[in-house]
Amino acid sequence: MTEGRSDPASSARHFYDDLAADYHLIFADWDASMARQAAALDPLLRRQLGAGPHRVLDCSCGIGTQVIGLARAGHRVVGSDLSPVAAARASAEAAARGVELAVAAADMRRLPFATGAFDVAVCADNSLPHLLSARDVTAALRAMRRVLRDGGLLVLTVRDYDEILAAMPPAPPPQIAETPEGRVITLQLWHWHEDGERYDLEHLQLMPAGDTWTVRTRRTTYWALTRDRLTRFVTEAGFTDVDWHTPDATGFYQPVLTARRASR
Known part of the structure; x- marks a missing residue:
């Protein structure tokens, strides 16, 4: 390919x-x-x-x-x-x-x-x-x-796609990591395709930046x-x-x- x-x-x-x-x-x-x-x-x-x-x-x-x-x-x-x-x-x-x-x-x-x-x-x-x-x-x-x-x-x-496809959730639970700069929060948003099998994953990481947050966004696709x-x-x-x-x-x-x- x-x-x-x-x-x-x-x-x-x-x-x-x-x-x-x-x-x-x-x-x-x-x-x-x-x-x-x-x-x-x-x-x-x-x-x-x-x-x-x-x-x-x-x-x-x-x-x-x-x-x-x-x-x-x-x-x-x-x-x-x-x-x-x-x-x-x-x-x-x-x-x-x-x-x-x-x-x-x-x-x-x-x-x-x-x-x-x-x-x-x-x-x-x-x-x-x-x-x-x-x-x-x-x-x-x-x-x-x-x-x-x-x-x-x-x-x-x-992933346990048998269970996931039964519910087709929009997102899994967030993940949190402690760093010297503060907590980093990782979020995923799942955007399901019309075929009901594939989904686009929007991967968000919220990074502490003083009194505010920096957001890093990445995207990829999976087949369930x-x-x-x-x-x-x-x-x-x-x-x-x-x-x-x-x-x-x-x-x-x-x-x-x-x-x-x-x-x-």
Whole structure:
């Protein structure tokens, strides 16, 4: 797909390039969230594949929220992201915490890694639904399958769109982070398309500026992929043993899909 306003990847890259410096402000405590997410994902990897450590690719690593925690848990990790600004920050944040992390700027539909190079491919934090067509979702899943070894593990996390589509809310709850300058408030407004599946996300961050506020606004688009639809895409891309894990079962804040690259 060529770059341009019609390419969802172009929109997502611009969104995350612009957000990268402020992304940690989505969390009340980013380091604590990294630790919690690793504490949920690491046992899942080890239950599925054995004690490890494992070779892990996080193909939507952002500024490092999942991949830094997995590296701290002992895995051999690589991070890639569509946003070169976010990937560069992930590298810097890892280094600041004494973590070795190789990163690359890469579109998940065209991953620049050797076939069979990884034991685990992670695509977390609702990243896959930035792709707005079946063709693009399938291309990304096939790219993830290609870089996995036989029997390797796919790990996807997405919003609970089965529940969301039942209500089609205009916004999720706000998020608040404490900073030395004061509280930062992150708001999202969801503008649903006529198809009832896709929505434009308006991302607002209210930054304290003395007695007033500075508002930073970013926009991107998502496809609300239900569990049945995503399961079908994963299966059609050549994975087997598809399973869904609820937040109650894993401790991760989103539903988690796992699947295996079938052995030849």
